[in-house]
Amino acid sequence: MECGGCHTTVPQLNRTGYEFRLAGYRMPDEIGKKSKFELANLFSARIQTRWQSLSTRDAATTSQNTSKNEIQAYEQTLYPLSGSWGENFGSFVELSMAPGEGFEVENAYVRGVYGDKNGWFSGKVGIMHPWEGFGASDRPLGNIRPLFQKGFTYAGSAGGTPGKIATPFYLWNIDEAAAEIGYYWKPTGTTITGRMGMGSIWKADAKNPGDLGDPTQGGSLTKSTTGYPNANNPKDKSWQLVLNQFFNDESGGTLYYYTSATPYPDPYGYDWQNGFGTFDPSLSVFGKDRFHRFAAYANYYVVPKVVDLKAGFYYGKDSIGFNPALAYGAKNVSANHGGTSIGWFGEGDWHIIPHKLAVGYRYDSFDPNRSIHNVTAHAHTLSLSYHPINYIELIGDVQTKRSEQGVGVSDKKDDQFLLNLILIF
Numbered sequence: 001m002e003c004g005g006c007h008t009t010v011p012q013l014n015r016t017g018y019e020f021r022l023a024g025y026r027m028p029d030e031i032g033k034k035s036k037f038e039l040a041n042l043f044s045a046r047i048q049t050r051w052q053s054l055s056t057r058d059a060a061t062t063s064q065n066t067s068k069n070e071i072q073a074y075e076q077t078l079y080p081l082s083g084s085w086g087e088n089f090g091s092f093v094e095l096s097m098a099p100g101e102g103f104e105v106e107n108a109y110v111r112g113v114y115g116d117k118n119g120w121f122s123g124k125v126g127i128m129h130p131w132e133g134f135g136a137s138d139r140p141l142g143n144i145r146p147l148f149q150k151g152f153t154y155a156g157s158a159g160g161t162p163g164k165i166a167t168p169f170y171l172w173n174i175d176e177a178a179a180e181i182g183y184y185w186k187p188t189g190t191t192i193t194g195r196m197g198m199g200s201i202w203k204a205d206a207k208n209p210g211d212l213g214d215p216t217q218g219g220s221l222t223k224s225t226t227g228y229p230n231a232n233n234p235k236d237k238s239w240q241l242v243l244n245q246f247f248n249d250e251s252g253g254t255l256y257y258y259t260s261a262t263p264y265p266d267p268y269g270y271d272w273q274n275g276f277g278t279f280d281p282s283l284s285v286f287g288k289d290r291f292h293r294f295a296a297y298a299n300y301y302v303v304p305k306v307v308d309l310k311a312g313f314y315y316g317k318d319s320i321g322f323n324p325a326l327a328y329g330a331k332n333v334s335a336n337h338g339g340t341s342i343g344w345f346g347e348g349d350w351h352i353i354p355h356k357l358a359v360g361y362r363y364d365s366f367d368p369n370r371s372i373h374n375v376t377a378h379a380h381t382l383s384l385s386y387h388p389i390n391y392i393e394l395i396g397d398v399q400t401k402r403s404e405q406g407v408g409v410s411d412k413k414d415d416q417f418l419l420n421l422i423l424i425f
Contacts, residue, residue, distance in 0.1 A: 002390065004355030008250075008308075009385045010393050011139045015189070015249045018134050022184055022191065024090030025083045028117040032087050042083040042091075046424040050074035053417040059410035073099050074420065077106075088113050106175050118187060124180040130172055130258075131242050132193075135299030136310035137254035141349055141358060142383025142397040143418045145172055147366035148295070148314035148343030151377065152212065154369035155264070155289055155318035155339050166368075167289055167318055168213035168262055169200050176200070176238065189246025197238040199260045213262075236261035236288070250305065253298040264289040264320055291318045305354050310347040314366075316340065339369040358385045377403040393422040 003010055006017030013021070019028055026035070055067040077096045084090040094107035109126030131137070140146070149172040154165060182193030200213045238260035246252040299310040317340050343366035351358045364379040379401040386394040396419040403412040 002355070003387060007355065008305075009141065009351060009355060009358040010387045011385075012141065013134065013138055015134075015246060018132075018244075019184070019186070021132065022113075022122055023084075023120065024088070024111045024113045024122070025092070026090065028120070028186065030084075031113055031116060031120055034087055035084060037085055042081050042085070044079035044082060044425060046075075046077040046079070046422060048074040048076070048423075049421045051417075051419045055415045056412070058405070058412040119183065119185045122182050122184065122193075125178075127175050127177050128180065129175055131240070131254075131256060132244075133242075133254050133297065134244055134246070135252045135254070135308075136297035136312050136347070137244075137256070137295075140362075140383065141360045141385050141395075142381065143395055143420055144381055144383070144397045144399055144416075146312055146343070146345045146362065147364040147377055147379055147401075148312070148341075148345070151343065151366045151368060153316055153318060153339070153341040154372055154375065155291070155320060165264075166212055167264070167291065169260070169291060169293075170213075171256075171258070171293060171295060171314070174200055174213050178238075178240075182242075189252065191242075191244040193240075193242045193244075195238075195240040195242075197240065197260075199236055199238045200262050236290075247300065250308075251298075251300040254296070256293075256295040256297075258293040259291065261288045261290040289318050289320055291316065306351050308349040308351065310345075310349065310362075312345050314341075314343040316342075339371045341366075341368050342370060343367065356387050359383065372406075374404040374407050374409075377401060391423060391425050393420075393424065395420045395422065 006013060006020055008014050020026070023031055050072045051070075052072065053069040057065050075096055075098050077094060080093050080095070082092045082094075090111045090113070092107050092109060092111070094105075096104045096106055098104075105127050107126075107128055109124045109128045111122060111124045113123075114121045148170075150170060152166040152168075152170055155167045176197035176199065178195050178197035180193060180195040182191055184191045238258060240259075241257045243255040244252060245254075293314070293316045295312060295314045297310070297312045299308055301308050343364070345362055345364045347360055347362035349358055349360035360383045362379075362381045362383070364381070365376065367376040369375060379399055381397060381399040384394070384396045388394075396417075398417050399415070401414040403414070405412055
């Protein structure tokens with residue numbers, strides 16, 4: 001098949017592509033039918049080269065202002081054992097490697113499907129992405145995800161005064177080991193999916209607030225740091241519920257809910273001068289952040305196959321709990337609590353040449369804690385996706401983002417241009 005058989009514009013899926021994936025990488029009418037096993041059909045690979053130009057200007061921390069313009073060997077990805085096999089099974093393995101780093105296991109799961117072309121149960125077990133979406137909840141047209149999917153929240157407070165301590169979880173972050181089950185009813189285009197995962201842990205060697213979370217994938221895939229109190233402060237399992245609903249073959253909506261608890265440090269173990277500062281396990285006592293995340297997405301083609309309007313809304317709540325039996329440096333932490341975060345985006349995509357060329361514009365707003373004044377971020381993003389021939393994709397973005405840094409402090413300004421050349425076969 002041509003790529004347009006499963007994609008509106010790569011990488012976004014149409015309904016055929018969504019059902020193909022959900023059926024274990026086979027067409028729905030092939031569920032339960034024997035297929036010839038050929039190992040060569042279960043291997044793919046991807047190479048990404050990126051040209052990026054970045055500029056950051058932050059009046060509050062001028063030493064961190066940066067700019068660069070460079071070409072990168074951005075990422076190489078292998079997809080071994082990815083496809084359908086047997087009568088009712090499929091698997092997907094995604095191993096990514098960036099320069100200077102080892103392989104990252106983004107996906108490694110087995111999927112079983114039972115039913116027929118009108119409706120089927122689907123179950124997965126292994127390491128997997130946060131969710132499988134459609135339309136506005138699918139992969140974005142460009143390289144850059146909506147702010148609330150990649151933004152960290154502020155959930156800490158000190159003596160009742162809200163403080164800028166970032167939490168390690170955000171919507172599209174780290175891929176968990178999990179078990180998932182769902183059902184798809186094709187006549188109505190309805191999918192409901194539940195998942196139990198292994199949650200996330202606090203990353204002791206984080207360099208910035210957006211790098212706080214580590215996956216809990218089991219065994220040697222979980223990072224460990226000497227002195228980090230994982231054993232004494234374990235995270236909770238995560239629970240997730242996703243509802244996908246097609247409005248027609250091009251448009252649909254998604255409701256997403258996620259809850260878990262993750263280790264959270266005594267705020268007095270931080271350098272408060274920089275808001276985030278350097279994490280020192282030897283200075284910190286850990287409690288837990290019990291959090292909830294809710295998101296809603298919808299898209300609708302106002303001009304069939306040509307103009308697609310998208311929107312998304314996010315709401316999060318964090319609740320910090322500390323152990324009263326532990327000492328907190330003689331500080332008053334009785335008033336420690338969490339906070340609520342909120343975000344939204346609106347987007348319009350124009351498919352100039354269906355399946356080959358599309359452009360889009362998105363506006364984002366994200367407030368990481370509504371109890372703290374003047375910390376909202378806003379972004380304008382222009383994206384382009386060009387798929388001239390099979391195996392080659394060009395994806396580009398221009399984004400300008402302004403992040404409020406508190407009362408009386410100038411905004412942090414981030415401007416970036418990204419252009420990815422992707423070869424996939």
